[in-house]
Amino acid sequence: MKIVHTIFRISLIVFITNIMTHNIKSYAIDKKNELIPKKVLFGNPDKASVAVSPDGEYISYLAPYNGVLNIYVAPINNIEQASPITNNKDRGISAYFWSYNKEYIVYLQDQDGDENWQIYGVHVKNKKEKKLTNFQGVRAEINNLSEKFPNEILVSLNNRNKELHDLYKLNIINGKLTKIYENNDFSDIITDDTFKIRLALKQTDDGGSNIYKINSKLNKKLFYKIDSEDINTTGIVGFNKEADSIYFIDSKNQNTAALYSLNLKDNKKQLIYSNNHVDVNAVLLHPTRKSVEAVSFNYLKQDWKIIDQGIKKDFDYLKSKMKGELNIVNRSLDNKIWIIADIQDNFPVSYYKYDSDKKKADFLFLNRQDLKKYKLATMHPVVIPTRDNMELVSYLTLPFEVQSASHNFKPLEKVPLVLFVHGGPTARDYWGLNLVHQWLSNRGYAVLSVNYRGSTGFGKEFINAGNGEWAGKMHDDLIDAVNWAIQQDVTEKDKVAIMGGSYGGYATLVGLTFTPDVFACGIDIVGPSNLLTLLKTIPPYWKPALNSLKLKLGGDPETEEGIKILESKSPLNFASKIKKPLLIAQGANDPRVKQSESDQIVAAMKAKNIPVTYVLYPDEGHGFSKPQNRISFYAMTESFLASQLKGWSEKSEDDFKGSSLIIKEGSNLKN
Structure with missing residues (x-):
C-alpha cells in the first residue's frame, strides 16, 4: 500500500410554521415510491473502506460495532468469521492502513472534527491498541509505508512549527518516534520505498510551486518548476521500482493533465498517456514492479486506458461482470487478490474479491444492504x-x-x-x-x-x-x-x-x-x-x-x-x-x-x-x-x-x- 503524494494541498428568512407538515404533496405528482428512511441513507454503512492485507490472507473493512464505525478483520476465504479489532465508542474510524508486518493496522483519529489527526496502532490478533502519536493540537499525517520496513512507517508532525511538518520514523510495535528531517521550507516531502527523502515541494510567491531534489546530505536543488496555472493539474504519483524516475501528472504546455515518466537524473519526460478532453484521474501501478498498468479518466463517467497489455484480460473479465463503473480498491502485494467495487447510480456499491490467477471474481457484500429494498x-x-x-x-x-x-x-x-x-x-x-x-x-x-x-x-x-x-x-x-x-x-x-x-x-x-x-x-x-x-x-x-x-x-x-x-x-x-x-x-x-x-x-x-x-x-x-x-x-x-x-418529508x-x-x-x- 502506498500513500500517493500530490501537490494538491489545498477543497430563512425562515417563515416556518411551528406545526411540521409531513408527507405533503402540493404539486401534481402522486407519490408511488416508498420513502427511504434517513437512517438507511445517512446512518452508518454496513461495510466501507474494504481492503486486503498485503500478504493476501485477510480482508478488512469498516462496519458498525455498537453503533460506531470500527475496523473488522476476517480470513480472506472465510468472511463470516469477521470480528471487530477496535472498539471506538465516539466518532468512529474513517481512515486506516495495513502495515507490511501483517500484524498491525494503523488508523487515524481526530477530536470532534478538529482534524488534528493522531495515529493509532492495533494488533490484528490480540486486538491491543496503542496511541502511537499523542500530541495536543498537533496534526499527524502518514507520509509512507513500505514493504522494506514492515515494522515502521514514516509520519509527518507539525509539533515544532504549526505551519510545517517535520518527518519522523515511527515504530508501530514499540511506539518509538525518531525525527529524520526538520522541515523549515517545504509544504510536502516525498520519500521512496527505502524511506529516503527524494523530493520536496515549496510554493512560490505567484502561487506556483517548485520541486526540489534532496540528496543524501539533505541538500536541495531545484528540479522542476510548476507554474501557477498548472498547480491544480500537476502532481507526483509515485516512483518506479528503481526509484530513478517518478510518475508525474503534468499539464505544462498543454490544457489537460497527462501522465509522464520523469527521469530524476536527466529530467527527461516520457509521455505515458494523454487525453485531450479530460485530465488523468487515477493511475494503477503494479504492487511490486511499480510499472503503470492502467490509467483512468472521467468526463461524464469513468473509463480506463490499458497501458500494460498483460492486464487486459483482467479488465475485460471484470468489466463483463460489473453493471456500473469498475473501481480497483486495492490489491495484495503478490497481485493475486484484488478488491473490486462496482459503482452504480441506482444500486448500493457492490464489493468483489478477484483472484487474478483464476480470473474469477466472487461477490462479497453490499455497502448498504437495506438500500437494496428501495427503488433508487x-x-x-x-x-x-x-x-x-x-x-x-x-x-x-x-x-x-x-x-x-x-x-x-x-x-x-x-x-x-x-x-x-x-x-x-x-x-x-x-x-x-x-x-x-x-x-x-x-x-x-x-x-x-x-x-x-x-x-x-x-x-x-x-x-x-x-x-x-x-x-x-x-x-x-x-x-x-x-x-x-x-x-x-x-x-x-x-x-x-x-x-x-x-x-x-x-x-x-x-x-x-x-x-x-x-x-x-x-x-x-x-x-x-x-x-x-x-x-x-x-x-x-x-x-x-x-x-x-x-x-x-x-x-x-x-x-x-x-x-x-x-x-x-x-x-x-x-x-x-x-x-x-x-x-x-x-x-x-x-x-x-x-x-x-x-x-x-x-x-x-x-x-x-x-x-x-x-x-x-x-x-x-x-x-x-x-x-x-x-x-x-x-x-x-x-x-x-x-x-x-x-416536497415529502419522513417523520421519525x-x-x-x-x-x-x-x-x-x-x-x-x-x-
Missing part, C-alpha cells in the same frame, strides 16, 4: 452550456414518479429543483451512487449538481477560469444551470432551492445575497461568509499554500486593493439583501471554515431583523461525521424544504436521538 433514481449526466460558451458537466436526478419510460433527463412534469453545489471549489461531482441525490429525489425534488468553472478534471483552462471569480462567473455558471433546467421544463422559476457545503455553502449565501430573486430558499453547510476572515483564520498548515488560495479568491487580505476585492465577494456585506428563507448549519470545531463565519452572517441578519435558522453541532468540524448528527441535520433540512417547496421519532444539535437561532424544525 437514475442519475443523468448532462452537459449544460454557459453564457460564454463553456460546457458544464452536470448530473441530474429526477424523482422516480416523473421519470419517463425512455429514462432520459426530461421529466413527465415539472417538479421543484434543488441545486446541490459541491465544495472545494477544486473538486468535482461524479456519476454514481449519490446519497443526497437519492434522498432529495425520493422526497419529490429534482436534484442538479454542476461542475462549475474552477472544478477539477476538465483541464487547467477550466480550473483557472474560476480564479478570482468567486461570486462572479462561477456563480453565473450556477445561474445558467438553473435557467437551463427551467428551459428544459425540469422545474419552475419559483421552485428552486440552493444547497451545499463549504464552497457550496458559500455559493448558497451568494445565491441569496447577489441573486436574491432566483432561489426560493437556501441551505448553507459550513460555508464562509466573509472571505477576509476566511483567509485570516485558515489552519496554520495551510499557510504554505496561501498564495495559491489568494489566487483563487482573487484578492490579498494584506493589500488595500485585495481587501476591497474580497469584501466585494463576501456575502456578509450584502446580508441585508436576503429575503428568502435560509438554514445555516455549522460544526463548532471546523478548522477550515471557523464557526465565526456562520456567526457573522447570522448576527448581520439579526441586526437587520431578517429571520434565519442557525443550527450548531458542538462535536463536529467541517461536515457531520456522527450518523446521529447527520440524520438530525437532514431531518431539519427536509422539513425546511417541505415547508418551502412542498428517532431523527434527533443522540444528536448534539443546538438550535442557535430561528424556528424549531424538530417539532
Whole structure:
C-alpha cells in the first residue's frame, strides 16, 4: 500500500410554521415510491473502506460495532468469521492502513472534527491498541509505508512549527518516534520505498510551486518548476521500482493533465498517456514492479486506458461482470487478490474479491444492504452550456414518479429543483451512487449538481477560469444551470432551492445575497461568509499554500486593493439583501471554515431583523461525521424544504436521538 503524494494541498428568512407538515404533496405528482428512511441513507454503512492485507490472507473493512464505525478483520476465504479489532465508542474510524508486518493496522483519529489527526496502532490478533502519536493540537499525517520496513512507517508532525511538518520514523510495535528531517521550507516531502527523502515541494510567491531534489546530505536543488496555472493539474504519483524516475501528472504546455515518466537524473519526460478532453484521474501501478498498468479518466463517467497489455484480460473479465463503473480498491502485494467495487447510480456499491490467477471474481457484500429494498433514481449526466460558451458537466436526478419510460433527463412534469453545489471549489461531482441525490429525489425534488468553472478534471483552462471569480462567473455558471433546467421544463422559476457545503455553502449565501430573486430558499453547510476572515483564520498548515488560495479568491487580505476585492465577494456585506428563507448549519470545531463565519452572517441578519435558522453541532468540524448528527441535520433540512417547496418529508421519532444539535437561532424544525 502506498500513500500517493500530490501537490494538491489545498477543497430563512425562515417563515416556518411551528406545526411540521409531513408527507405533503402540493404539486401534481402522486407519490408511488416508498420513502427511504434517513437512517438507511445517512446512518452508518454496513461495510466501507474494504481492503486486503498485503500478504493476501485477510480482508478488512469498516462496519458498525455498537453503533460506531470500527475496523473488522476476517480470513480472506472465510468472511463470516469477521470480528471487530477496535472498539471506538465516539466518532468512529474513517481512515486506516495495513502495515507490511501483517500484524498491525494503523488508523487515524481526530477530536470532534478538529482534524488534528493522531495515529493509532492495533494488533490484528490480540486486538491491543496503542496511541502511537499523542500530541495536543498537533496534526499527524502518514507520509509512507513500505514493504522494506514492515515494522515502521514514516509520519509527518507539525509539533515544532504549526505551519510545517517535520518527518519522523515511527515504530508501530514499540511506539518509538525518531525525527529524520526538520522541515523549515517545504509544504510536502516525498520519500521512496527505502524511506529516503527524494523530493520536496515549496510554493512560490505567484502561487506556483517548485520541486526540489534532496540528496543524501539533505541538500536541495531545484528540479522542476510548476507554474501557477498548472498547480491544480500537476502532481507526483509515485516512483518506479528503481526509484530513478517518478510518475508525474503534468499539464505544462498543454490544457489537460497527462501522465509522464520523469527521469530524476536527466529530467527527461516520457509521455505515458494523454487525453485531450479530460485530465488523468487515477493511475494503477503494479504492487511490486511499480510499472503503470492502467490509467483512468472521467468526463461524464469513468473509463480506463490499458497501458500494460498483460492486464487486459483482467479488465475485460471484470468489466463483463460489473453493471456500473469498475473501481480497483486495492490489491495484495503478490497481485493475486484484488478488491473490486462496482459503482452504480441506482444500486448500493457492490464489493468483489478477484483472484487474478483464476480470473474469477466472487461477490462479497453490499455497502448498504437495506438500500437494496428501495427503488433508487437514475442519475443523468448532462452537459449544460454557459453564457460564454463553456460546457458544464452536470448530473441530474429526477424523482422516480416523473421519470419517463425512455429514462432520459426530461421529466413527465415539472417538479421543484434543488441545486446541490459541491465544495472545494477544486473538486468535482461524479456519476454514481449519490446519497443526497437519492434522498432529495425520493422526497419529490429534482436534484442538479454542476461542475462549475474552477472544478477539477476538465483541464487547467477550466480550473483557472474560476480564479478570482468567486461570486462572479462561477456563480453565473450556477445561474445558467438553473435557467437551463427551467428551459428544459425540469422545474419552475419559483421552485428552486440552493444547497451545499463549504464552497457550496458559500455559493448558497451568494445565491441569496447577489441573486436574491432566483432561489426560493437556501441551505448553507459550513460555508464562509466573509472571505477576509476566511483567509485570516485558515489552519496554520495551510499557510504554505496561501498564495495559491489568494489566487483563487482573487484578492490579498494584506493589500488595500485585495481587501476591497474580497469584501466585494463576501456575502456578509450584502446580508441585508436576503429575503428568502435560509438554514445555516455549522460544526463548532471546523478548522477550515471557523464557526465565526456562520456567526457573522447570522448576527448581520439579526441586526437587520431578517429571520434565519442557525443550527450548531458542538462535536463536529467541517461536515457531520456522527450518523446521529447527520440524520438530525437532514431531518431539519427536509422539513425546511417541505415547508418551502412542498416536497415529502419522513417523520421519525428517532431523527434527533443522540444528536448534539443546538438550535442557535430561528424556528424549531424538530417539532
